[in-house]
Amino acid sequence: MLTMMNLPLHTSVRSRSWCCYASLSVPQPQAEPQLLNGNGRATDRKEIRLGLPSKGRMSADTLELLKNCQLSVKQVNPRQYVAEIPLLSNLEVWFQRPKDIVRKLLSGDLDLGIVGLDTVSEHGQSNEDLIIVHEALEYGDCRLSLAIPQYGIFENVNSLEELAKMPQWTEEKPLRVATGFTYLGPKFMKENGLKHVTFSTADGALEAAPAMGIADAILDLVSSGTTLRENNLKEIKGGVVLESQAVLIASRKSMIQRKGVLETTHEMLERLEAHLRAIGQFTVTANMRGSSAEEVAERILSQTSLSGLQGPTISPVFCKRDGKVTADYYAIVICVPKKALYKSIQQLRAIGGSGVLISPLTYIFDEETPRWRQLLSELGL
Numbered sequence: 001m002l003t004m005m006n007l008p009l010h011t012s013v014r015s016r017s018w019c020c021y022a023s024l025s026v027p028q029p030q031a032e033p034q035l036l037n038g039n040g041r042a043t044d045r046k047e048i049r050l051g052l053p054s055k056g057r058m059s060a061d062t063l064e065l066l067k068n069c070q071l072s073v074k075q076v077n078p079r080q081y082v083a084e085i086p087l088l089s090n091l092e093v094w095f096q097r098p099k100d101i102v103r104k105l106l107s108g109d110l111d112l113g114i115v116g117l118d119t120v121s122e123h124g125q126s127n128e129d130l131i132i133v134h135e136a137l138e139y140g141d142c143r144l145s146l147a148i149p150q151y152g153i154f155e156n157v158n159s160l161e162e163l164a165k166m167p168q169w170t171e172e173k174p175l176r177v178a179t180g181f182t183y184l185g186p187k188f189m190k191e192n193g194l195k196h197v198t199f200s201t202a203d204g205a206l207e208a209a210p211a212m213g214i215a216d217a218i219l220d221l222v223s224s225g226t227t228l229r230e231n232n233l234k235e236i237k238g239g240v241v242l243e244s245q246a247v248l249i250a251s252r253k254s255m256i257q258r259k260g261v262l263e264t265t266h267e268m269l270e271r272l273e274a275h276l277r278a279i280g281q282f283t284v285t286a287n288m289r290g291s292s293a294e295e296v297a298e299r300i301l302s303q304t305s306l307s308g309l310q311g312p313t314i315s316p317v318f319c320k321r322d323g324k325v326t327a328d329y330y331a332i333v334i335c336v337p338k339k340a341l342y343k344s345i346q347q348l349r350a351i352g353g354s355g356v357l358i359s360p361l362t363y364i365f366d367e368e369t370p371r372w373r374q375l376l377s378e379l380g381l
């Protein structure tokens with residue numbers, strides 16, 4: 001059952017416009033409608049539930065990331081909204097729209113989720129129960145940005161400050177903003193002192209609103225900026241509300257109260273961090289003649305691109321010569337970032353390296369995941 005939020009503002013269903021005439025200040029951001037799931041109580045379940053984006057640009061990248069962490073999702077049929085991660089036995093995967101993942105984390109119907117930070121901010125509304133476990137999964141990059149026409153009265157307006165100072169915006173004729181972010185929008189305008197603002201919303205293609213005469217500006221997600229340019233719109237200095245990328249989020253209540261959620265969160269966090277740290281890193285192994293491991297190490301560390309993560313691993317290569325086992329060669333292993341790869345090969349050869357083998361890294365596990373300690377302290381554990 002959906003209980004509509006009790007809007008303290010005039011709402012006309014016909015135009016789906018949400019008009020507020022803010023005389024003294026932009027109206028208080030409205031709480032997300034209290035959606036009641038089923039009978040309004042989180043079901044008494046044993047399984048741990050992970051919400052993943054069901055379609056669109058976030059879905060494929062999310063599944064790819066999990067696969068690279070050996071957490072492949074086994075989905076029988078793309079239209080089936082429940083799946084599993086064989087490696088995590090007690091976990092169910094539920095495919096949902098990003099905004100519904102946030103809503104179901106708040107209602108207790110999901111324990112963990114992967115969505116964009118913009119969705120967490122807009123639909124989570126700083127709710128204490130939502131914890132960002134990993135804030136930078138390195139995909140889904142975009143920014144929530146205010147944009148105005150490049151032409152007309154806005155031609156020489158290039159900053160939020162200049163927009164705010166325009167004499168056109170009055171109580172009778174406020175600045176009209178079209179956005180899908182009806183919580184973050186008013187909050188941003190209020191925080192930046194824009195008083196005479198009214199918001200309208202639509203489900204998409206917001207960039208058409210100014211040209212249609214429906215709005216003066218839009219507040220929407222921007223990645224490449226193509227859609228803005230193609231619709232003669234421009235971003236303005238100080239107009240970025242937030243930078244967004246995919247994040248791993250969890251319900252505080254679930255991690256504290258539901259058996260196994262904290263452990264599962266820990267394993268996912270370990271894998272995600274170690275994988276993300278390994279992206280773009282290669283292990284380089286080579287053979288080198290030398291009189292001792294220290295002498296070989298001296299030669300390697302004299303090169304700029306051969307220091308590795310901590311330093312080279314050097315192991316003696318034993319062979320039998322004239323009936324005696326000796327170590328004339330040394331095998332070296334170093335970790336090299338992609339951008340320094342070719343240079344490192346050249347430098348290895350220059351100091352006598354041969355048989356240089358390169359392999360991409362899957363994980364780099366540090367002593368401990370830096371975010372894990374932070375999560376435990378956030379949970380008061």
Ligand SMILES: Nc1ncnc2c1ncn2[C@@H]1O[C@H](COP(=O)(O)OP(=O)(O)OP(=O)(O)O)[C@@H](O)[C@H]1O
Nearest residue numbers: 055056057058097098116119140141142221222223
């Ligand atoms: N250029 C972009 N436009 C929209 N979303 C983007 C963009 N780049 C990255 N994203 C991320 O993708 C998410 C939206 O994903 P997607 O469009 O698949 O979901 P959705 O449920 O269809 O969202 P919506 O219905 O609001 O469009 C955004 O919340 C954001 O985190």
Ligand SMILES: O=P(O)(O)OC[C@H]1O[C@H](OP(=O)(O)OP(=O)(O)O)[C@H](O)[C@@H]1O
Nearest residue numbers: 204205206220221222223224225226227
């Ligand atoms: O900066 P760009 O790379 O051009 O991307 C930005 C556009 O992408 C999203 O729209 P989407 O494609 O989701 O369509 P919609 O607006 O109909 O939701 C967003 O709402 C912008 O319109």
Ligand SMILES: [Mg+2]
Nearest residue numbers: 204205206220
């Ligand atoms: Mg759009």
